[in-house]
Amino acid sequence: MVGGGQLARMTHEAGIPLGIRFKLLSASPQESAAQVVRDVVVGDHRDLDTLRRFAQGCDVITFDHEHVPTEHLRALEAEGVPVRPGPDALVHAQDKGVMRAALDRIGIASPRHRIVTDPADVTRFAAEGATGGDGYPVVLKTVRGGYDGKGVWVVRDEAGAAEPFRAGVPVLAEEKVDFARELAASVVRSPHGQAVAYPVVESVQVDGVCDTVIAPAPDLSGERAAEAQRMALTIARELGVTGHLAVELFETRDGRLLVNELAMRPHNSGHWTQDGAVTSQFANHLRAVLDLPLGAPGARAPWTVMVNVLGGDYPDMYSAYLHCMARDPQLKIHMYGKDVKPGRKVGHVTTYGDDLSEVLDRARHAAGYLRGTITE
Amino acid sequence: MVGGGQLARMTHEAGIPLGIRFKLLSASPQESAAQVVRDVVVGDHRDLDTLRRFAQGCDVITFDHEHVPTEHLRALEAEGVPVRPGPDALVHAQDKGVMRAALDRIGIASPRHRIVTDPADVTRFAAEGATGGDGYPVVLKTVRGGYDGKGVWVVRDEAGAAEPFRAGVPVLAEEKVDFARELAASVVRSPHGQAVAYPVVESVQVDGVCDTVIAPAPDLSGERAAEAQRMALTIARELGVTGHLAVELFETRDGRLLVNELAMRPHNSGHWTQDGAVTSQFANHLRAVLDLPLGAPGARAPWTVMVNVLGGDYPDMYSAYLHCMARDPQLKIHMYGKDVKPGRKVGHVTTYGDDLSEVLDRARHAAGYLRGTITE
Numbered sequence: 001m002v003g004g005g006q007l008a009r010m011t012h013e014a015g016i017p018l019g020i021r022f023k024l025l026s027a028s029p030q031e032s033a034a035q036v037v038r039d040v041v042v043g044d045h046r047d048l049d050t051l052r053r054f055a056q057g058c059d060v061i062t063f064d065h066e067h068v069p070t071e072h073l074r075a076l077e078a079e080g081v082p083v084r085p086g087p088d089a090l091v092h093a094q095d096k097g098v099m100r101a102a103l104d105r106i107g108i109a110s111p112r113h114r115i116v117t118d119p120a121d122v123t124r125f126a127a128e129g130a131t132g133g134d135g136y137p138v139v140l141k142t143v144r145g146g147y148d149g150k151g152v153w154v155v156r157d158e159a160g161a162a163e164p165f166r167a168g169v170p171v172l173a174e175e176k177v178d179f180a181r182e183l184a185a186s187v188v189r190s191p192h193g194q195a196v197a198y199p200v201v202e203s204v205q206v207d208g209v210c211d212t213v214i215a216p217a218p219d220l221s222g223e224r225a226a227e228a229q230r231m232a233l234t235i236a237r238e239l240g241v242t243g244h245l246a247v248e249l250f251e252t253r254d255g256r257l258l259v260n261e262l263a264m265r266p267h268n269s270g271h272w273t274q275d276g277a278v279t280s281q282f283a284n285h286l287r288a289v290l291d292l293p294l295g296a297p298g299a300r301a302p303w304t305v306m307v308n309v310l311g312g313d314y315p316d317m318y319s320a321y322l323h324c325m326a327r328d329p330q331l332k333i334h335m336y337g338k339d340v341k342p343g344r345k346v347g348h349v350t351t352y353g354d355d356l357s358e359v360l361d362r363a364r365h366a367a368g369y370l371r372g373t374i375t376e
Numbered sequence: 377m378v379g380g381g382q383l384a385r386m387t388h389e390a391g392i393p394l395g396i397r398f399k400l401l402s403a404s405p406q407e408s409a410a411q412v413v414r415d416v417v418v419g420d421h422r423d424l425d426t427l428r429r430f431a432q433g434c435d436v437i438t439f440d441h442e443h444v445p446t447e448h449l450r451a452l453e454a455e456g457v458p459v460r461p462g463p464d465a466l467v468h469a470q471d472k473g474v475m476r477a478a479l480d481r482i483g484i485a486s487p488r489h490r491i492v493t494d495p496a497d498v499t500r501f502a503a504e505g506a507t508g509g510d511g512y513p514v515v516l517k518t519v520r521g522g523y524d525g526k527g528v529w530v531v532r533d534e535a536g537a538a539e540p541f542r543a544g545v546p547v548l549a550e551e552k553v554d555f556a557r558e559l560a561a562s563v564v565r566s567p568h569g570q571a572v573a574y575p576v577v578e579s580v581q582v583d584g585v586c587d588t589v590i591a592p593a594p595d596l597s598g599e600r601a602a603e604a605q606r607m608a609l610t611i612a613r614e615l616g617v618t619g620h621l622a623v624e625l626f627e628t629r630d631g632r633l634l635v636n637e638l639a640m641r642p643h644n645s646g647h648w649t650q651d652g653a654v655t656s657q658f659a660n661h662l663r664a665v666l667d668l669p670l671g672a673p674g675a676r677a678p679w680t681v682m683v684n685v686l687g688g689d690y691p692d693m694y695s696a697y698l699h700c701m702a703r704d705p706q707l708k709i710h711m712y713g714k715d716v717k718p719g720r721k722v723g724h725v726t727t728y729g730d731d732l733s734e735v736l737d738r739a740r741h742a743a744g745y746l747r748g749t750i751t752e
Contacts, residue, residue: 013392016385016412017650019697019711019723036392038412196705274393278706293702300676321395326669329572330654335395347395 002045002054003064004031006336006345007266007282010274011064012037014282020290025054032336033064048072055081062243062289063265066094067145084191084242084289085264092239093264096172097143106238108231109258111250112175116140119161125173139174140164152208177258179250183217184269185232186246188284188294195236196284196297197229198277203248203269209345210268212364213306215276215299218356228257235262244285246270268308268348273297275332275350276304301352305363309347311340312372324349324366331366378421378430379440380407382712382721383642383658386650387440388413390658396666401430408712409440424448431457438619438665439641442470443521460567460618460665461640468615469640472548473519482614484607485634487626488551492516495537501549515550516540528584553634555626559593560645561608562622564660564670571612572660572673573605574653579624579645585721586644588740589682591652591675594732604633611638620661622646644684644724649673651708651726652680677728681739685723687716688748700725700742707742 001008004026012022012033025041026034034040043050045068055061060082073087085093092099103110112129116122126135134157142151142164154176155161164171182203189195202217203210216225232247246267248260270281279287279295287294314320317340324331328351335347347370351363368374377384380402388398388409401417402410410416419426421444431437436458449463461469468475479486488505492498502511510533518527518540530552531537540547558579565571578593579586592601608623622643624636646657655663655671663670690696693716700707704727711723723746727739744750 009392012412013389016389017708017710019709019713021411021713034414035397036388036414038410038414038416040414287701293698294705295701296705322669325663325671329670329672332393333395334393337395337397 001025001033001062001064002051002068004028004033004040005064006032006338008033008064009036009336010271010334011266011282011286014274014280015286018283018286018292020286023054023058025050032338035337046072048075051076052079060084060289062285063090065265066090066263070094086240086242089240089242090264093262095143096141096261097170099262100172102239103235103259106234108235109256110174111139111177111258111260113172115143116171116173118165119158122155122161122173123158129175137176139176141172141174142167143170143172145169150208177250177260178253179258180253181217181251182260183220183228183249183251183257184213184246184267185228185249186244186267186270186281187229187232187236188244188281188288188297189233189236189241190288190294191242191291193237194294195233196279196294197233198270198273198281198297199299200225200228201269201272209308209310209343211308212360213269213272214356214360215272215304215306224251224257231257231259235259243288244270244281268345271334271348272304272306272350274334276300276306276352302354303356303359304350304352305356305359306348306350307363307367308345309335309349309367309370311338311342311344311346312370313342314372315340317346317370320370320372324369327369328362328366331362333366333370377401377409377438377440378427378444380404380409380416381440382408382714384409384440385412385712386647386710387642387658387662390650390656391662394659394662394668396662399430399434401426408714411713422448424451427452428455436460436665438661439466441641442466442639446470462616462618465616465618466640469638471519472517472637473546475638476548478615479611479635482610484611485632486550487515487553487634487636489548491519492547492549494541495534498531498537498549499534505551513552515552517548517550518543519546519548521545526584553626553636554629555634556629557593557627558636559596559604559625559627559633560589560622560643561604561625562620562643562646562657563605563608563612564620564657564664564673565609565612565617566664566670567618567667569613570670571609572655572670573609574646574649574657574673575675576601576604577645577648585684585686585719587684588736589645589648590732590736591648591680591682600627600633607633607635611635619664620646620657644721647710647724648680648682648726650710652676652682652728678730679732679735680726680728681732681735682724682726683739683743684721685711685725685743685746687714687718687720687722688746689718690748691716693722693746696746696748700745703745704738704742707738709742709746 002025009032023039024037041054140153186198199216201215204212236245246263250258273280332350338346349366351359353359378401385408399415400413417430513532516529562574575592577591580588612621622639626634649656708726714722725742727735729735
């Protein structure tokens with residue numbers, strides 16, 4: 001797996017019972033995954049020779065992020081290295097312009113969008129969708145490199161639209177969707193075409209970062225859930241995805257589902273599956289990229305909640321960690337081995353049970369206590 | 377953790393979400409756990425200097441087997457290394473003579489037993505318990521070094537009693553208990569005295585090796601289950617155990633519970649907890665030895681079954697592995713990364729659900745198919 005973050009760490013964890021010999025390409029020996037994996041190559045994932053050296057002895061290469069240059073993946077594939085997901089699929093998770101064009105082509109609904117060239121063009125894009133007023137606010141995104149709210153701007157006028165263009169990379173404009181909430185539909189697909197769909201979850205973002213995931217999404221009709229799963233299965237099939245695909249969706253106030261983002265790797269919206277599903281997203285991602293039969297994606301409890309643990313003002317989380325374990329012996333804590341910095345994702349907690357409000361309270365209390373925003 | 381076998385492999389797996397930096401002392405770099413751990417010291421656990429070198433930088437030392445000499449553990453402890461379980465507790469899992477004497481002292485029932493000196497003494501031991509005939513068969517055990525049926529003999533007469541004495545180590549004689557079945561009661565205890573008790577399980581042995589574990593033990597009354605848990609909690613407290621303690625029990629046909637063996641580490645009878653309990657035995661062993669609050673030990677499903685996968689006549693298990701995954705998407709497979717040799721434990725499977733006979737059938741089919749004894 002290329003990338004030494006927490007997704008690789010948890011993928012290795014899931015690979016141990018599968019008997020998989022896991023090899024890691026990590027930017028440093030201290031990264032989250034590098035702390036727990038036997039076979040670590042330290043190097044730069046943007047360097048083709050490093051990737052070539054890493055690939056020696058691997059049956060298949062997969063990723064914990066989208067930042068390996070597409071042309072390097074094509075070069076590896078041309079040299080006979082199995083790359084999963086392959087570059088033709090992965091480019092849709094790397095480049096938001098390519099992704100939007102593909103979704104248009106296969107008939108999957110997105111927010112209104114187009115590539116814009118300068119601030120004046122943003123004003124024209126806004127006006128094209130205006131139902132009164134100037135059509136602002138507009139969402140601007142750099143087509144490559146953004147994550148967790150980085151590379152995304154909500155702009156309210158033409159003057160505010162200047163910043164995204166400063167990096168000199170293409171910019172995508174999108175309507176600011178009046179959504180009721182955000183959902184995520186995840187599927188896993190094998191090279192031989194087997195696919196499984198996880199229950200559709202509700203994802204609550206705070207400041208552009210995933211905060212809480214509720215599985216399954218409350219008050220979602222069976223029809224709407226099936227529609228979201230069908231969208232994700234269609235995207236996986238039409239784009240030729242291998243492995244885990246997370247489709248982030250807006251549920252609009254007028255009842256439509258629009259695709260926000262795609263991720264072709266284990267995803268924060270799927271962390272609940274570690275404790276809440278028969279087969280975790282990490283295990284199924286590995287089973288898919290190795291072309292093993294997939295595991296059942298069903299939920300093990302009526303409700304499972306995942307809340308991210310962000311770093312707070314206290315670098316030493318140890319006493320809070322003890323408190324949370326002692327307070328709730330059913331709590332599942334997942335730490336990433338990262339130094340605590342304010343706002344950094346350093347772990348997550350999951351809870352499960354029959355009563356959603358109780359399950360949600362326990363997870364939010366633990367995550368807040370670990371961060372230091374709750375002290376009793 | 378000292379010892380590179382599958383117990384260390386699965387303990388590391390359980391330590392990843394806890395954020396634990398796991399260090400391993402392994403006899404070779406190819407052992408089961410050494411394949412998946414970052415920080416491996418290769419060396420001999422019988423060598424004190426190796427143990428000293430390994431202990432540098434460890435907050436606490438624990439074990440995947442009982443084979444570290446007690447005097448080395450005492451030396452490490454005297455030098456300030458936290459050893460958990462400590463040598464005063466662990467000796468009861470290392471030396472069956474010491475164990476029997478301690479159980480007698482604290483009033484926990486064992487099979488009738490005493491240390492014997494030669495075959496004639498075995499005949500005297502047999503006669504002491506005879507209720508008709510000569511009192512044979514008798515069970516003989518070397519007091520140290522046995523596991524999985526090794527170091528244990530069932531002898532039917534004085535001539536047959538000669539072999540166990542050949543090694544020149546003390547031999548323990550025990551009555552051959554007419555048991556209805558074998559049970560296991562596991563508890564986990566912290567240095568500060570917190571303890572949790574897992575549901576009591578039934579363990580089915582084949583040729584002296586654990587084959588199947590059913591959790592909870594079917595048709596076990598609440599009173600009998602509580603008695604078994606109390607016995608295990610008493611042993612843990614009175615012997616000062618830290619970490620996981622498995623108490624193997626005989627349930628006799630006349631309704632008594634007698635202690636067969638003790639293990640002070642994660643144990644085969646507890647593998648079902650990985651998929652079947654809120655907190656696995658591996659996670660709770662780590663939480664205990666690090667003096668973290670313990671996790672809830674309760675079952676997640678009405679029935680969980682674990683069946684060991686032994687190596688069969690086919691060294692390449694891959695196609696059977698594919699078949700089992702495809703046939704039962706809910707099956708949980710745990711492979712140890714070991715080369716397949718006939719009769720060797722190379723993994724286990726677990727299944728869970730509401731209907732015991734269906735859950736048992738699925739697990740036995742998968743384990744048999746992986747071994748090659750079932751081919752359809």
